[in-house]
Amino acid sequence: MQLIFEKSVPGKRGYRNPSPDIDVHIQVPEKYQRKQECGLPEVSELDVVRHFTLLSQQNFSVDTQFYPLGSCTMKYNPKFNEHIAQMPAFAGLHPLLPQLKQGEKLAQGALEVLYEMEQLLCEITGMDNFTMQPLAGAHGELTGVMMMAAYHKARGNKKKYIIIPDSAHGTNPATAAIAGYGIISVASDKNGVMNLEELKKKLNDEVAGLMITCPDTHGIFHSQIDEIARLVHSVDGIMYYDGANLNAVLGRFRPGDVGFDVMHINLHKTFSTPHGGGGPGAGPVGVNKKLVPYLPVSRVIKKEDGSYALNYDYPESIGYIASFYGNFAIILRAYAYTLLLGKEGLKETTDHAVLSANYIRERLKDRFELAFDRFCMHEAVFSAARQAKRGVHALDIAKFLIDEGIHPPTIYFPLTVKESIMIEPTESESKQTLDHFIDVMLKIDDLSKTQPEIVAGRPQSTPVSRPDEVKAARDVSTNYFLTQKDIRTSGYQDIRNELVS
Amino acid sequence: MASFIANTPADVEAMLKTIGVSSIDELFADIKRSHAPKSFNIPSGKSEFEVTEHLSRLAAKNAAGLIPFIGGGYYDHFIPAAVTALISRGEFATAYTPYQPECSQGTLQALYEYQSAICTLTGMEVANASLYDGGTALYEAAMMAARLTGRHKIIMDGGVSPIYRKILKTYTSNLHYEFTETPVVHGQSDRPQIRKLLDNDTAAVILQNPNFFGAIDDHADIVIKAHEQGALVIESVYPLSLGILKTPGEMGADIATGEGQSLGLPLNFGGPYLGIIATRKKFIRAMPGRIVGQTVDKNGKRCFVNTLQAREQHIRREKAASNICTNVSLCAVQSLIYMSLLGKEGLKELAQLNLDKAEFARQEIEKIPGVAVKRSSPTFNEFTVVLPKDASQVVEAMITKGFAAGFPLGRYYPGMENYMIVAVTEKRTKEEILAYAKALREVIH
Numbered sequence: 001m002q003l004i005f006e007k008s009v010p011g012k013r014g015y016r017n018p019s020p021d022i023d024v025h026i027q028v029p030e031k032y033q034r035k036q037e038c039g040l041p042e043v044s045e046l047d048v049v050r051h052f053t054l055l056s057q058q059n060f061s062v063d064t065q066f067y068p069l070g071s072c073t074m075k076y077n078p079k080f081n082e083h084i085a086q087m088p089a090f091a092g093l094h095p096l097l098p099q100l101k102q103g104e105k106l107a108q109g110a111l112e113v114l115y116e117m118e119q120l121l122c123e124i125t126g127m128d129n130f131t132m133q134p135l136a137g138a139h140g141e142l143t144g145v146m147m148m149a150a151y152h153k154a155r156g157n158k159k160k161y162i163i164i165p166d167s168a169h170g171t172n173p174a175t176a177a178i179a180g181y182g183i184i185s186v187a188s189d190k191n192g193v194m195n196l197e198e199l200k201k202k203l204n205d206e207v208a209g210l211m212i213t214c215p216d217t218h219g220i221f222h223s224q225i226d227e228i229a230r231l232v233h234s235v236d237g238i239m240y241y242d243g244a245n246l247n248a249v250l251g252r253f254r255p256g257d258v259g260f261d262v263m264h265i266n267l268h269k270t271f272s273t274p275h276g277g278g279g280p281g282a283g284p285v286g287v288n289k290k291l292v293p294y295l296p297v298s299r300v301i302k303k304e305d306g307s308y309a310l311n312y313d314y315p316e317s318i319g320y321i322a323s324f325y326g327n328f329a330i331i332l333r334a335y336a337y338t339l340l341l342g343k344e345g346l347k348e349t350t351d352h353a354v355l356s357a358n359y360i361r362e363r364l365k366d367r368f369e370l371a372f373d374r375f376c377m378h379e380a381v382f383s384a385a386r387q388a389k390r391g392v393h394a395l396d397i398a399k400f401l402i403d404e405g406i407h408p409p410t411i412y413f414p415l416t417v418k419e420s421i422m423i424e425p426t427e428s429e430s431k432q433t434l435d436h437f438i439d440v441m442l443k444i445d446d447l448s449k450t451q452p453e454i455v456a457g458r459p460q461s462t463p464v465s466r467p468d469e470v471k472a473a474r475d476v477s478t479n480y481f482l483t484q485k486d487i488r489t490s491g492y493q494d495i496r497n498e499l500v501s
Numbered sequence: 502m503a504s505f506i507a508n509t510p511a512d513v514e515a516m517l518k519t520i521g522v523s524s525i526d527e528l529f530a531d532i533k534r535s536h537a538p539k540s541f542n543i544p545s546g547k548s549e550f551e552v553t554e555h556l557s558r559l560a561a562k563n564a565a566g567l568i569p570f571i572g573g574g575y576y577d578h579f580i581p582a583a584v585t586a587l588i589s590r591g592e593f594a595t596a597y598t599p600y601q602p603e604c605s606q607g608t609l610q611a612l613y614e615y616q617s618a619i620c621t622l623t624g625m626e627v628a629n630a631s632l633y634d635g636g637t638a639l640y641e642a643a644m645m646a647a648r649l650t651g652r653h654k655i656i657m658d659g660g661v662s663p664i665y666r667k668i669l670k671t672y673t674s675n676l677h678y679e680f681t682e683t684p685v686v687h688g689q690s691d692r693p694q695i696r697k698l699l700d701n702d703t704a705a706v707i708l709q710n711p712n713f714f715g716a717i718d719d720h721a722d723i724v725i726k727a728h729e730q731g732a733l734v735i736e737s738v739y740p741l742s743l744g745i746l747k748t749p750g751e752m753g754a755d756i757a758t759g760e761g762q763s764l765g766l767p768l769n770f771g772g773p774y775l776g777i778i779a780t781r782k783k784f785i786r787a788m789p790g791r792i793v794g795q796t797v798d799k800n801g802k803r804c805f806v807n808t809l810q811a812r813e814q815h816i817r818r819e820k821a822a823s824n825i826c827t828n829v830s831l832c833a834v835q836s837l838i839y840m841s842l843l844g845k846e847g848l849k850e851l852a853q854l855n856l857d858k859a860e861f862a863r864q865e866i867e868k869i870p871g872v873a874v875k876r877s878s879p880t881f882n883e884f885t886v887v888l889p890k891d892a893s894q895v896v897e898a899m900i901t902k903g904f905a906a907g908f909p910l911g912r913y914y915p916g917m918e919n920y921m922i923v924a925v926t927e928k929r930t931k932e933e934i935l936a937y938a939k940a941l942r943e944v945i946h
Binding site for chain 2: 004020035038039041048052053060062064084088093102136138177226249258274275276277321326330332340408413467469476477480498
């Protein structure tokens with residue numbers, strides 16, 4: 001498909017600006033003006049509508065396909081959420097209004113949404129307080145780890161390391177490193193959960209805390225999670241709950257009850273806000289009493305008269321981590337969803353997500369090797385090792401599924417499982433959809449035995465076939481206005497030498 | 502069912518039978534009984550109608566009817582209908598990060614086009630597929646400069662948004678960076694002070710244009726001085742102003758960042774917004790976040806993929822350039838749709854309209870006895886007003902007259918209690934501006 005820039009015709013306009021209703025016309029002084037022509041396309045409104053409609057049709061999405069992408073929780077995103085988010089009295093509200101004198105009165109409705117969602121999340125997770133500010137899951141992690149650091153600093157603790165299981169998402173070690181900590185990795189045991197004996201060996205007084213996803217990325221819940229908390233607390237470490245998989249335990253388990261001190265939630269996973277092709281998300285962070293003093297500012301409070309206000313006066317706070325109060329329009333969607341579902345509905349989503357994952361696990365386990373042969377929670381992790389021996393790798397399976405109109409599961413993650421295929425069906429998919437998916441997977445296994453070459457070389461039905469990723473990284477082209485030859489990439493040392501020369 | 506579950510009781514029965522258990526509870530055996538929730542006191546579910554009623558009541562408690570003359574980096578621009586219609590398409594909104602390029606070309610091509618649009622807008626060579634917002638983009642740029650130079654000192658102009666400056670300080674509080682802030686002189690950057698501070702430990706000078714006071718500057722001279730010391734320059738911009746203002750690229754800046762809200766995104770009480778970052782081509786590997794690149798498929802057909810992923814956390818883990826996982830893809834595509842509708846002429850015209858309307862408002866405000874408007878440097882669509890009394894009280898009084906009159910500076914700049922910044926976009930009509938000036942006159946006298 002042509003790029004929007006390639007459809008540009010000089011003189012075309014896609015939007016009419018308001019007519020000037022004033023007779024003032026000034027010029028910015030010459031030295032402050034742009035001289036280079038801006039290359040935005042010149043196209044009509046219909047050109048734009050058609051271009052982006054056709055582009056959108058080149059995507060798989062939850063609205064159009066089964067999307068069992070493990071670890072990402074691609075559940076249905078109710079249209080009701082979108083309807084609420086577009087209410088003008090929320091969408092048009094300026095974030096600086098509550099920072100004016102008496103300005104909180106101007107945003108009482110929005111502040112109430114934030115406050116009430118905090119209360120709901122506290123009750124759902126068993127934490128004592130929440131900040132809604134983090135703008136994504138990884139941003140929540142960083143906020144949580146900074147609070148962990150503030151806690152240790154306040155107590156005069158000399159801490160250097162964070163323990164992270166080898167099955168963790170890449171964001172955990174990346175976050176810990178950016179916050180200034182070293183990483184101690186702990187392997188999984190034969191049951192797919194963090195090895196308790198190895199943890200005991202590696203735990204020491206310099207450990208600041210432990211970050212764990214529970215259930216983990218193998219889809220398995222660590223039944224000794226309370227023992228882990230006890231051990232980590234014995235060295236005054238902080239227990240961090242990565243809430244990426246919170247959708248597996250709603251109404252069944254609350255991190256706060258077993259000693260987790262801090263956690264984040266991905267609202268775009270468990271609370272059904274759309275993933276947007278890679279954001280925006282939201283990553284609220286909950287804490288227990290130990291860490292409340294370090295929460296970022298501002299905090300939303302409810303006053304005695306029942307009105308809401310922003311409070312900035314927390315001397316031990318880690319400070320500002322976002323410009324305002326979080327991705328408000330995402331939080332609003334999640335709030336609407338939580339009210340719709342309520343207590344029974346939330347628990348039901350968990351129950352059905354786990355039921356569906358186990359159904360797939362059971363029906364595929366004789367043909368695809370299970371990473372861990374036991375009940376799973378919301379996702380089932382297989383290995384395509386058997387198929388790979390026949391020449392059909394996890395990647396081939398993924399691409400074949402695309403031709404069948406199914407978005408592939410997550411592949412090659414978790415890194416702990418060879419040829420891994422991580423399937424998360426979610427509660428919103430029906431048995432009929434699961435049966436179809438299972439049939440296709442069984443067909444792939446059959447083909448891997450009889451005609452492996454048919455599976456390789458897919459997909460064939462999509463607008464483009466397998467891309468040359470090596471070329472993309474070698475002949476870097478990320479900007480229509482530069483030719484590929486223009487972009488050469490250098491190592492840091494070359495750049496530093498050049499900068500000082 | 503209210504929880505969007507598709508299975509009938511018969512389906513559930515059949516699935517349990519296949520699994521070989523008699524109840525869903527059995528699947529949760531790993532969660533000990535003693536770990537059951539101590540409480541789960543959530544209200545019962547409600548219908549769409551009931552939740553709409555509830556949220557409409559809350560919405561009515563927001564003063565959404567005030568006529569906004571408030572900006573501070575976030576502006577009330579008009580959003581064409583086609584933007585909202587197109588970005589609401591489920592194929593964009595309900596897709597995930599494009600890890601499977603063959604069935605994600607829609608998102609990938611749109612992000613490639615977005616990156617290109619940002620490059621031509623800012624005059625830079627490469628952009629990423631977006632970061633969370635303008636504030637966190639500036640933090641990522643500072644970290645990027647530190648990585649590139651291997652240095653630890655950062656000089657920050659006092660005209661950079663005070664909110665952004667606070668964010669930067671939070672993130673770096675545990676790390677070994679040294680921040681120095683230079684004051685603003687006559688609305689512009691303090692050149693002698695910046696020159697004095699620049700040395701061979703300086704990683705970056707951070708500047709903003711127009712700055713928080715609304716003043717326009719040309720930082721090309723600072724860039725030259727910084728480069729003489731091997732330091733980089735980061736320029737935070739208001740993208741819509743680049744329809745007419747000198748670009749970071751033309752000033753020679755090394756990294757451009759910006760808050761993309763002005764490009765077709767609602768104010769949304771603070772988010773989601775759009776973090777823009779763009780740089781020189783040679784720095785591309787140090788840039789954080791997703792980058793989409795062009796390549797060919799096995800039949801030689803042009804296509805797009807996530808590229809240079811070796812910088813990212815899902816590959817590099819603790820050695821990644823940043824911990825961020827996703828970006829704000831949908832907001833980036835939204836801004837691209839907006840920029841495509843406006844086109845180069847439309848954007849230029851819109852920027853000019855903002856400039857003219859602001860000038861008209863400035864002239865009307867200047868007519869009020871006792872009120873002065875800062876004119877020591879040119880401005881775009883926001884400017885600093887000096888009042889004869891406390892600006893926060895004036896703004897409070899203006900609310901009762903139906904206006905969000907501006908943002909008082911005293912909150913972030915002690916000693917500037919009588920100052921406020923006033924923003925005027927294309928949406929403010931002549932009548933509104935005249936009514937504003939009349940109301941301000943009444944409040945002051």
